[in-house]
Amino acid sequence: MPRHTPDLPPELLPLAEMPLFKRLAARFFGHGLTRLRAQHRASWLHGQADGFRSGHTAGVDYGYQEGRAEGLEEGRQVLLIRDSRCTEHPAPKVDEHLFDDWRLPLSAELKKRVKADVARLLPAAAQPSAAQWKMIFSDTPSTSVIAGAGAGKSSTLALRIVLLTQYLGFELDSLTVVTFTRESRKDFINKLIALYALWGRALSQKDARDLVRTFHSRILPMVRSLPGFERLQAFENLSERTLLDDTQVDSNPFDLRINDSQRQQLNACFHRLFTDNLRFRELITPLSRHALQLKELERDHPDVQKRMAVTELAAKRDEELCDVVEDLWLRAGAWPIKGIEPSRQAFEINGATFHCHGYIPSLDAWVVLGFDPQENPQVSRPNAKLTVRAEWAVKRTLFQAFCRKPLIWLDSYQSSKRVLATLAGDASAGPGFDYKVKGELASAPLLDCFVGAASFIENLGLDVPAAVGQMSFAKDDPDRFFFEALSLFWRAFEDHLLDQKPPVMTYNRMFALFSEHSPENLRLLSDELLRPMSHLMIDEFQDVSPQIVSWLRATLGEIRRRGPAMHVGRGAQRSSLLCVGDDWQSIYGWRGSSPKYFMEFSQQFPSPTTTRVMLSDNYRSHQYIIDAAEHIVRAAPAIPGKKAKACGQAGPLLPVQIHDRDEAALGQRLTEHYQKGDSILMLYRKSSDKLLIEKHISSVVNVDSSLPYEARRLKQLTYHSAKGLQADAVFLLGDCQHLTSSPYKNQVYRMAGLGKDGDVEPYDSAQKDEILRLAYVGITRAVSHCYWYVDAQEGPMVNMPRASDRIAAKPFFADQRTGAGSAGGSESGGAPSARDVRQR
Structure with missing residues (x-):
């Protein structure tokens, strides 16, 4: 059957598809016209072309519509695939977590x-x-x-x-x-x-x-598990009777006092290093000269201003004074000293002439003999108005302010023995002099200073020689020699300890052996050691x-x-x-x-x-104690959202009382609380403060110390030692103040990545926050009563802030100091004054 497009009109049907009669007629007439040459060929060609074009266009349109319909139908059954693959090739992420992703099975x-x-x-x-x-x-x-x-x-x-x-x-x-x-x-x-x-x-x-x-009792077994270290001892726990059980490692990690056994090891190492290492000897010389020299006083110091007025009078009596003091040293067998040339050298001090007693060639320093504190303080020259001790104090002050020569002032017969050992090169007894690193509050024996500085550096996770190599000091700063000597000494000391039988090691070195810097060492430990x-x-x-x-x-x-x-x-x-x-x-x-x-x-x-x-619930103190402590510490950076709430305290809200420093008044009030049956914490900042208060509370101490330990109600401690304790009444003696700046600690703090970016004194900044936290600790030991006795501040102390600066006119403070009416400054904000609170 012929195929055609059913949509074509009948007049355009092909000849083969016409009815038979029409086909015969078309052929007959077409043939006749051709014989007669009656067709117009150009028209025919044009018509053919036009027909082709129109037919082609119609066919394309028709074909597109038909094909599109069929294609859509078939496309519904075909999956369209697009290439969405990543054109990059990133590496897998590193799992930095210290733990697996798991949960305790708590239904x-x-x-x-x-x-x-x-x-x-x-x-x-x-x-x-x-x-x-x-x-x-x-x-x-x-x-x-x-x-x-x-x-x-x-x-x-x-x-x-x-x-x-x-x-x-x-x-x-x-x-x-x-x-x-x-x-x-x-x-x-x-x-x-x-x-x-x-x-x-x-x-x-x-x-x-x-x-x-x-922490100490966990690290020690790890190190002892290593071959050759089975009987290892910790340097911090060395004593005349070193124990091998874990009771030896419960000591306070913040206690750095050196005992005799530890000092013996330090001195032995110093002696060997001093003998064998030329550079170490060269470093000790300027340190000893600096340590022994008389420390300078500023000329505007009150003591200097007061004693300048008697300069000429002091100069007139100076030679006679030198004779008296020298006689005292001769009678004590402390003079002359080997290594010191007896030589009365004259000095001009503030326009007047004074004298010294000797000269040390090895140190290029002059020597003045002082008044030994063991002598009778009432000793005086014939017909003199002042005692020898007082006259010598005047001379010392003038020398501190106006003498610029290298001068060693021997304060006691005992100090002369240390100088003698140093001059004789007897290093077996240690360096024989004290040193004070800039930023520390007091001087200490040189090797104690070495231990303190090295421990601080290592506590920050740093290696001592590496840290020292990154420090910088002024050319004439003696700390430059101190830290170079420390670097040499500390490495030698660690090796010296390991050579002992049994070997000895500091705790810091133990922790460093198994730190992130030495993860391979942890793989040497058994599962049993790690499992706890x-x-x-x-x-x-x-x-x-x-x-x-x-x-x-x-x-x-x-x-x-x-x-x-x-x-x-x-x-x-x-x-x-x-x-x-x-x-x-x-x-x-x-x-x-x-x-x-x-x-x-x-x-x-x-x-x-x-x-x-x-x-946030506080089960110890009432709300005023909490609020006072938090008000002081809130100026320091802290975890956000902290605000404690008193729970279970039904007693009255008693403000923290602030008083001028008065040991007698403190002792009287403390006695009253003890007689009422209260438990008491007496907290102090310095050991000298404890000595000052003892005579005022001796009656309480005598009674309390006679009781069994569990029944005692009075504890005398430093602020730092009071953590974790509490008492009905707490007495705070002394302010919390940042007193010094530590150049070396600021440097190693930055090395350890501590402090804020761009802070050139990150350690000092941290300490200014820490004094606020120390006051917070002291106040929050109190259950009901807190009394704070602070020293009066002389003049503005812009760079040496005190915790008491944060006391404000708030209901939870009762500031009874002289001139306390201005307390709080801009922080008072219209709050009722402390005096108003007391009257209510």
């Missing part, structure tokens, strides 16, 4: 059971708050707990341990609770044993001591140092690297970290600690998920 039913048991076994007053339950039930790998003063953190932490062991089946040897001192460790152990007894489990002293540790670090709970985390942080991160990283194989067949799986602290109680920056690691917890200890808990 709603289990939580309900734990809460029911706690309600049944603990008294109503000891029931956890909602925030405390959040800490106990934290199920994330890392947890940060901001716990203010008196927040009940230790009780909450103990319940957390009960949850892990009694309900989740964690083994005790998978946990470590870290406390900072022997006292806090002992208290927590007793609390934990008592709590376990309520759950029907007898926790032995040994098991509790294995669980509750200091799997689930860490650390108290007082705001006082952690960069050195400790590096060790913790490296250890947690190694535990994660070992994976599930480390925990096969055990109830405790994977790892976790819970840190409890209060950045407002960070007060050990002078030893290298920093609240940065607690304030930036999530960044410093990266975890897939972190729980943050804020314990």
Whole structure:
């Protein structure tokens, strides 16, 4: 059958498709016209062309419509593929987390059971708050707990341990609770044993001591596991009777006092280095000359101004005074001194002539003999109005202000012996002189200064020689020689300690062995040694140092690297970290600690998920105590959102009383509180303050010290030592003030990445914040009463701020100092004055 397009009109149908009659007629007439040559060929051709064009156009349009319809139908059944592949080739991301992404298996039913048991076994007053339950039930790998003063953190932490062991089946040897001192460790152990007894489990002293540790007692077994170090001793714990059990490592990590055994090692190393190393000897010479020289006084110093008026009179009696003092030294057998040439050299001091007693060629320094404090202070020259001691004090002041020659003033017969040892080159007894690094409050024996500076540098996670190599000092600054000598000495000292039998090592070096700088060393440890670090709970985390942080991160990283194989067949799986602290109680920056690691917890200890808990309830103090302490510390950088609330204190709101310094008045008020039966904390800033107050509270001390220790109600401590304690009445003697600037600590602080960017004095800035935190710690020890006795400030102290500068005319302060009417300045803001509060 012929095929055609049914849509064409009949007149355009092809000839073959016409009816038969029409086809015959068309052919007949067409043939005739051709024979007659009657066709017009050009027209025919044009028509043909026109027809072709129009037919082609019509055909294309028709074909497009028909094809499109068919194509759409078929396209519905065809998958369209576009090339959306990435044209770049990025590397996989690095998993920086210290923990796996996991959760503690805490079901709603289990939580309900734990809460029911706690309600049944603990008294109503000891029931956890909602925030405390959040800490106990934290199920994330890392947890940060901001716990203010008196927040009940230790009780909450103990319940957390009960949850892990009694309900989740964690083994005790998978946990470590870290406390900072022997006292806090002992208290927590007793609390934990008592709590376990309520759950029907007898926790032995040994098991509790294995669980509750200091950082030191965890690092020591790690080092002892290395070949050749099985009997290693810690330098910080050397004593005449060094113990091998873990009781030796509970000492306060912030106590740097050097005992006889430690000094023996220091002196022995000094002697060897001084003998063998020429450069070390060259460095000690300018240090000894600087240390022994009489320290200068500014000419506008009040003592200088007062004694300048008697310069001529003092000069007239000077030779006779020299004779009297020299006779005293001769009778004591302390003069002459080997290495000092007796020579009466004349000096012009403020236009008048004075004399010295000798000359030291090796130091190119002149010597003046002083008045030994052991002599009778009433000794005087014949017919003199002043004592020899007073006359000598005048001469000393004038020499300090106006003598610019190198001059050594021997204050005592004892100091002369140290000078004699130095001049004789007898290094076996140590350097024999004291030194004062710029920024430190007092001078100390040179080797003690070495230990203090090296410990500070290492606490910041730095190597001593490397840090010294990045320091810079003025050409004539003696600290330049001190730190070069320290670099030589400290490396020699570490080697000297390792040569002992058994070997000795500082704790800082132990932590450095297993820090992020030496992760390969951690791979040498067994699973058994690492397992107690799997689930860490650390108290007082705001006082952690960069050195400790590096060790913790490296250890947690190694535990994660070992994976599930480390925990096969055990109830405790994977790892976790819970840190409890209060950045407002960070007060050990002078030893290298920093609240940065607690304030930036999530960044410093990266975890897939972190729980943050804020314990704001204060179960110790009433609201005025809290508000006063927070008002002072709020000027320092802090974790945002902190505001404590008093809970459980029904007594009256008593403001913190501020008084002018008066030891007698303090002693009287303290006695009154003791007679009422109150517990008392007497806190002081300096040991000299304690001596000043003792005679005013001797009656209380005598009574209290005769009681059994547990029954005593009076404790005398420094502000720093009072952390964790409380009393009904707290007496604060002395202000909290930033007194010095430390060039070397500012430099190493920057090396350690501490402080704000662009701050050229980051350590000093940190200390200005720390004095506010120290006052906060002191005030928040009080349950009901707090008395603060501060010294009067003479003149403006722009660069040496004091915590008491923050006292304002607020209801929670009662400022009873002379001239306190202006207290608070712009901060008063119309609030009622302290006097108004007292009258109400």
